[in-house]
């Protein structure tokens with residue numbers, strides 16, 4: 432295309448790992464002060480602000496990690512490792528070209544967000560209220576902008592996640608159980624394809640591409656430059672509440688009671704969600720249970736349940752639970768997750784003893800003392816189930832009957848040895864656990880790995 436500009440940062444047009452400033456004399460010499468890098472390392476916002484940086488450095492073979500951070504190995508130094516060699520700082524669609532291996536295209540400049548009150552549906556005698564969003568936006572910038580418009584959109588739960596990856600992978604969040612997935616809200620995209628063409632895709636033009644980018648995965652079909660997204664009215668109110676539980680003492684009775692309590696809550700998920708709730712249910716075992724603020728790990732299972740209700744009164748929410756706030760997350764650490772979508776069949780229509788046994792197996796970790804975590808994200812239910820067929824793209828069809836997006840940890844990852852070998856060993860453990868059974872027979876609908884914190 433001839434329009435590619437290398438990313439200029441001072442005298443350098445090459446990648447400069449942000450933590451290189453923590454290595455005196457390192458030739459990359461990132462302009463971000465080392466103290467600032469160390470302070471902000473666990474925040475996704477730091478990595479989002481640097482085009483080459485990523486939240487989970489194990490995927491760069493921990494090649495430039497500040498002292499004290501997960502994955503730091505003394506004497507290893509700082510190199511580019513798995514980071515891209517060059518960055519294209521794209522500011523117009525002409526700057527987006529076919530990306531060869533190790534070439535990164537930074538789309539952060541495409542930040543426009545415009546509301547169209549009556550956007551004309553292509554080929555239909557219908558209009559709808561939409562926002563036209565450049566793909567350089569993240570959910571934080573979009574939520575802030577649409578809030579000012581007294582509207583809202585379906586996106587993810589973390590402000591620093593981008594539209595490009597989340598929408599093309601489906602996308603679940605607080606509003607998905609009401610309105611469907613993020614990919615179900617897309618009316619039109621503008622895509623620069625791998626052969627360099629800039630195409631508009633919607634329900635009339637380039638229909639195959641339009642279908643594919645709504646769930647087929649990021650970076651698969653070209654670079655999406657712009658999304659046109661359906662907006663929704665802001666809920667009249669949002670109420671939040673929750674509770675937690677753990678075994679009262681070390682007796683067998685208390686341990687059994689804690690497992691029974693978890694089964695009871697999990698089997699109620701479909702009914703609670705049909706009643707209008709979403710939120711998260713997180714179960715912990717062994718030392719992980721100390722996340723509840725306990726001095727010692729209790730036997731059995733401990734759980735934190737946080738519910739969110741839209742257009743609901745506090746009294747209506749209290750039918751389900753008592754108040755307690757939800758929490759957030761961070762970058763910079765590492766663990767390997769496996770996740771599944773679960774519907775009424777897996778959660779409620781199963782013998783309670785079987786459910787308890789499955790939950791116990793899913794909460795076994797590779798390191799028996801460390802324990803693990805199992806999280807039920809209540810992001811499916813009525814929303815995805817009721818999305819009209821013409822709004823459904825290529826996203827996994829299991830979302831239409833799923834209530835919960837469930838993920839678990841369990842594998843131990845050696846953060847100071849070779850990253851590829853560590854991840855491979857962790858994946859082996861998860862595959863072994865799968866074969867052993869928990870999720871395999873519990874929920875067959877989805878097998879993916881995911882890295883979070």
Ligand SMILES: Cc1cc2nc3c(=O)[nH]c(=O)nc-3n(C[C@H](O)[C@H](O)[C@H](O)COP(=O)(O)OP(=O)(O)OC[C@H]3O[C@@H](n4cnc5c(N)ncnc54)[C@H](O)[C@@H]3O)c2cc1C
Pocket residue numbers: 475486538566586587588589591592593594595596597598600601602603604648649650651653654655656760761883
């Ligand atoms: C802290 C955190 C919280 C999360 N919370 C949620 C959540 O609540 N709900 C949820 O559904 N998911 C969530 N996720 C998962 C998230 O949706 C995926 O990690 C997603 O791929 C991130 O997209 P991104 O654009 O920010 O990331 P990137 O790493 O930039 O992109 C991911 C992939 O998509 C491609 N891509 C990105 N932009 C474009 C574009 N414009 N055109 C073409 N390809 C593109 C990239 O090349 C890459 O292959 C979370 C992830 C993290 C780290």
